[in-house]
Amino acid sequence: MPTRATKFSLRDNQIPTAWFNVIPSMPTPPSPPLNPATRQPVGPADLAPLFPMALIEQEVSTAEWIDIPGRVLDVYRMYRPTPLLRAKRLEKALKTPARIYYKWEGASPAGSHKPNTAIPQAYYNKAEKVKRLTTETGAGQWGSALAMASAFFGLKCQVYMVKASYDQKPGRRVMMETWGARVTPSPSEETEAGRRILAQDPDSPGSLGIAISEAVEDAAKRADTKYSLGSVLNHVLLHQTVIGLEAKLQMEKAKDYPDVVVGCVGGGSNFAGLAFPFVPDRTRGGREVKFLAAEPTACPTLTRGRFEYDFGDTGEMTPLVEMYTLGHTFVPPPIHAGGLRYHGDAPALCRLVKDGVIEAVAYPQSKVFEVAVQFARTEGILPAPESAHAIRAAVDQALACKETGEEKCILFGLSGHGLLDLQAYQDFLAGDLIDA
Amino acid sequence: MPTRATKFSLRDNQIPTAWFNVIPSMPTPPSPPLNPATRQPVGPADLAPLFPMALIEQEVSTAEWIDIPGRVLDVYRMYRPTPLLRAKRLEKALKTPARIYYKWEGASPAGSHKPNTAIPQAYYNKAEKVKRLTTETGAGQWGSALAMASAFFGLKCQVYMVKASYDQKPGRRVMMETWGARVTPSPSEETEAGRRILAQDPDSPGSLGIAISEAVEDAAKRADTKYSLGSVLNHVLLHQTVIGLEAKLQMEKAKDYPDVVVGCVGGGSNFAGLAFPFVPDRTRGGREVKFLAAEPTACPTLTRGRFEYDFGDTGEMTPLVEMYTLGHTFVPPPIHAGGLRYHGDAPALCRLVKDGVIEAVAYPQSKVFEVAVQFARTEGILPAPESAHAIRAAVDQALACKETGEEKCILFGLSGHGLLDLQAYQDFLAGDLIDA
Numbered sequence: 094m095p096t097r098a099t100k101f102s103l104r105d106n107q108i109p110t111a112w113f114n115v116i117p118s119m120p121t122p123p124s125p126p127l128n129p130a131t132r133q134p135v136g137p138a139d140l141a142p143l144f145p146m147a148l149i150e151q152e153v154s155t156a157e158w159i160d161i162p163g164r165v166l167d168v169y170r171m172y173r174p175t176p177l178l179r180a181k182r183l184e185k186a187l188k189t190p191a192r193i194y195y196k197w198e199g200a201s202p203a204g205s206h207k208p209n210t211a212i213p214q215a216y217y218n219k220a221e222k223v224k225r226l227t228t229e230t231g232a233g234q235w236g237s238a239l240a241m242a243s244a245f246f247g248l249k250c251q252v253y254m255v256k257a258s259y260d261q262k263p264g265r266r267v268m269m270e271t272w273g274a275r276v277t278p279s280p281s282e283e284t285e286a287g288r289r290i291l292a293q294d295p296d297s298p299g300s301l302g303i304a305i306s307e308a309v310e311d312a313a314k315r316a317d318t319k320y321s322l323g324s325v326l327n328h329v330l331l332h333q334t335v336i337g338l339e340a341k342l343q344m345e346k347a348k349d350y351p352d353v354v355v356g357c358v359g360g361g362s363n364f365a366g367l368a369f370p371f372v373p374d375r376t377r378g379g380r381e382v383k384f385l386a387a388e389p390t391a392c393p394t395l396t397r398g399r400f401e402y403d404f405g406d407t408g409e410m411t412p413l414v415e416m417y418t419l420g421h422t423f424v425p426p427p428i429h430a431g432g433l434r435y436h437g438d439a440p441a442l443c444r445l446v447k448d449g450v451i452e453a454v455a456y457p458q459s460k461v462f463e464v465a466v467q468f469a470r471t472e473g474i475l476p477a478p479e480s481a482h483a484i485r486a487a488v489d490q491a492l493a494c495k496e497t498g499e500e501k502c503i504l505f506g507l508s509g510h511g512l513l514d515l516q517a518y519q520d521f522l523a524g525d526l527i528d529a
Numbered sequence: 530m531p532t533r534a535t536k537f538s539l540r541d542n543q544i545p546t547a548w549f550n551v552i553p554s555m556p557t558p559p560s561p562p563l564n565p566a567t568r569q570p571v572g573p574a575d576l577a578p579l580f581p582m583a584l585i586e587q588e589v590s591t592a593e594w595i596d597i598p599g600r601v602l603d604v605y606r607m608y609r610p611t612p613l614l615r616a617k618r619l620e621k622a623l624k625t626p627a628r629i630y631y632k633w634e635g636a637s638p639a640g641s642h643k644p645n646t647a648i649p650q651a652y653y654n655k656a657e658k659v660k661r662l663t664t665e666t667g668a669g670q671w672g673s674a675l676a677m678a679s680a681f682f683g684l685k686c687q688v689y690m691v692k693a694s695y696d697q698k699p700g701r702r703v704m705m706e707t708w709g710a711r712v713t714p715s716p717s718e719e720t721e722a723g724r725r726i727l728a729q730d731p732d733s734p735g736s737l738g739i740a741i742s743e744a745v746e747d748a749a750k751r752a753d754t755k756y757s758l759g760s761v762l763n764h765v766l767l768h769q770t771v772i773g774l775e776a777k778l779q780m781e782k783a784k785d786y787p788d789v790v791v792g793c794v795g796g797g798s799n800f801a802g803l804a805f806p807f808v809p810d811r812t813r814g815g816r817e818v819k820f821l822a823a824e825p826t827a828c829p830t831l832t833r834g835r836f837e838y839d840f841g842d843t844g845e846m847t848p849l850v851e852m853y854t855l856g857h858t859f860v861p862p863p864i865h866a867g868g869l870r871y872h873g874d875a876p877a878l879c880r881l882v883k884d885g886v887i888e889a890v891a892y893p894q895s896k897v898f899e900v901a902v903q904f905a906r907t908e909g910i911l912p913a914p915e916s917a918h919a920i921r922a923a924v925d926q927a928l929a930c931k932e933t934g935e936e937k938c939i940l941f942g943l944s945g946h947g948l949l950d951l952q953a954y955q956d957f958l959a960g961d962l963i964d965a
Contacts, residue, residue, distance in 0.1 A: 098541065099603070099606055099607070100541050100606050100607070101541070102538065102540070102541050104538070104540075105534065105536050105537070105538050167535070170535055170536050171535070171536070171614065171908070171909055172909070178607065182681070200636045201909075202905075202908075202909030202910045202911065203909070204948070208909075241905075241909055244905075244906040244907075245618070245907075245909070263951070263955065264948070264951040267951040267952075267954050267955045267958070268911060268948075268951065268954075270954075270955075270958055271902055271905050271906075271911055271954050271958065272905055272906060273906055466707055469638075469677075469680075469707050469708060470680040470707075470708060470709055471680075471681075472607070472638075473607055473608070473637075473638030473639070473644075473677055473681070474638045475638065475704060475707055512640070512700075512704075512948045512949065513948065515699070515700040515703040515704065516703075518703050518704075518706075518707050519699065519703045519706075522703070522706055522707065
């Protein structure tokens with residue numbers, strides 16, 4: 094019997110019991126969000142119509158550790174701790190001296206890392222007597238996760254789904270409805286924001302910006318309802334750090350430590366979740382770690398964006414936040430990695446890029462699907478198009494090691510599976526994939 | 530921090546290292562397969578054109594334990610040990626005093642238990658210098674698993690996919706192609722069997738029986754090619770016992786033991802994989818265990834079939850085997866649980882039913898989807914329509930406990946996820962599901 098370890102599982106009781114807040118470890122803390130009218134920092138009162146107080150407190154917290162409530166842990170335990178695997182078969186195919194590890198978040202029932210924040214968000218809202226949550230979704234990963242978490246905590250869930258996706262991805266809609274959510278194609282007649290768009294263009298395919306406006310308006314006007322966001326905000330990134338906290342323990346089990354930590358970036362929560370727990374080792378501990386964020390060339394926020402205050406949404410309803418941005422009216426081409434089509438990125442992540450802690454790289458989708466297929470054939474898992482950006486960057490790092498002979502340790506985040514993105518694979522295999 | 534355990538994970542090194550063969554534990558061994566021409570038991574020579582010798586030896590073995598090769602274990606480790614979970618949230622929703630556990634096989638990269646046998650089958654073929662495997666697939670679970678396993682071992686894989694499914698389920702086809710398999714809609718022009726059907730009916734939607742004939746013919750006529758089957762045969766059931774062997778260890782960790790073991794039955798490999806390792810505790814150890822096989826009323830093999838020798842395929846190309854059968858020309862209605870649409874069942878399983886060790890129950894699909902949705906909303910996982918038959922039977926056992934007040938321990942097998950079966954959920958939620 095061979096003893097070559099390729100999986101580094103934690104015990105059921107080794108699930109993290111506190112989230113890690115990166116703010117105290119940052120060389121420069123992120124600048125505060127501003128009220129667009131007054132240009133003054135927004136306070137808790139500004140956010141209270143949309144979020145429960147517990148999440149607002151987490152949003153502005155400077156504590157390094159925040160306890161995870163027991164009822165959240167109970168639900169995390171359904172799919173956590175998640176596996177850390179060594180990609181031995183991929184290494185062999187690449188003929189690289191590098192060691193490649195990946196943290197696999199796609200085995201959660203919703204198929205991605207998104208439940209890590211959907212579950213606590215549902216919990217805190219329930220604890221503050223909220224009855225109903227609204228949110229927006231594009232491709233549907235986030236909407237699925239919130240629908241599931243809402244079912245667990247007995248909350249109603251209203252998802253505004255970008256109309257183009259609603260029509261093209263019935264599978265994601267059916268998942269959300271199976272978990273009991275109400276899914277409305279956006280723009281809709283149900284909100285002023287939606288009606289305004291439809292008056293101008295009855296056939297509007299919608300956009301994430303419009304869907305956010307609808308979800309925010311719906312929550313703001315109903316006392317029993319709050320709004321829920323799946324990325325960008327500090328508290329969302331905070332919840333995702335269970336990924337990196339587990340990965341650190343698992344790297345210890347593997348008796349290894351990453352020279353490079355890689356993740357894909359859409360709004361930033363997946364990348365932050367894996368990478369942030371490793372940040373103090375570099376900024377305070379003297380460890381040399383390269384943090385590498387992978388994004389699409391079609392939406393090159395970190396590699397081509399400007400670092401400035403901008404709106405989080407197209408409709409100019411959110412506070413202004415300081416981040417790398419392509420401009421809040423930027424409309425990225427319809428690449429298959431729908432979860433990476435965001436004009437900005439999480440302010441905390443952007444600040445770490447600005448300060449040189451995190452580097453970024455961008456790829457066209459044909460290069461991304463090339464390694465997605467190679468990964469499926471060697472490691473089995475059929476990755477989400479978003480996650481495949483991280484594979485691409487990890488593979489390029491490993492191929493560089495092949496040139497130099499360096500035996501680097503590369504850790505990347507595999508945030509979700511691509512079982513609802515098979516059209517993208519079909520297009521790639523048929524040679525029909527277009528690089529934007 | 531709460532300590533209520535709901536997941537019972539094994540350590541990475543607690544993966545079984547031998548498969549369990551139920552034959553020595555059976556009150557009556559299964560009757561041998563017969564050559565349809567001579568009515569004599571088939572020998573290894575009859576099977577050699579189709580299977581490698583190692584699998585033929587396993588097919589007829591009476592050893593209780595068969596070692597799992599190290600290279601198979603290496604691949605099993607990518608997704609095994611799989612989780613055993615206690616369905617606390619479902620128990621609460623049912624208000625039952627019963628304890629419900631489920632063994633979750635859907636987190637494998639192919640989405641079901643099927644890789645447990647696809648991997649060793651690919652391994653043994655590779656070891657005997659086979660270059661190419663053929664198989665048939667209906668809904669696509671099995672074809673996906675063999676495509677993936679073939680990629681791991683560098684084998685070519687040719688899948689004959691029932692044409693109706695090929696057209697209706699492009700997602701499954703794309704999965705197989707992503708793993709490198711060649712997928713041909715059946716009936717095809719590539720075999721005599723296919724051409725014969727097409728000559729009679731150019732628009733034939735195909736059937737599993739026709740696809741088997743094509744795959745067998747293809748393998749029989751090429752020296753570099755063997756045939757691979759995903760259920761029914763002894764060696765397939767043997768490989769699946771990793772499920773039950775792990776589950777036994779996990780029940781120990783939970784300090785519990787099942788009064789009832791439940792699984793769905795199509796060809797029988799999923800049910801056997803979970804249940805067989807518990808059989809000697811009952812037949813030899815004096816433990817009272819109820820084994821309950823769940824099948825669709827649309828294809829009621831165990832509950833309505835006759836126990837007799839019959840062909841395994843529609844085309845009368847296979848040996849005759851003694852089993853419960855609806856007749857090899859039986860065509861079940863097109864229910865969503867495509868994996869349960871088989872006219873017979875594994876001979877070893879059928880013999881245990883005949884001898885009263887295993888009981889069977891049948892459900893119409895509306896009753897099945899009712900609990901599938903309840904399960905998704907309480908336990909998160911969106912089950913495959915096949916697996917949901919087991920949930921239905923487990924829930925009914927738990928509801929009976931509510932009546933009687935019995936605190937039974939119920940263990941069921943959750944064999945796969947339903948992420949490629951969302952049309953079925955859509956039909957159910959819309960009230961469009963038809964009971965055959």
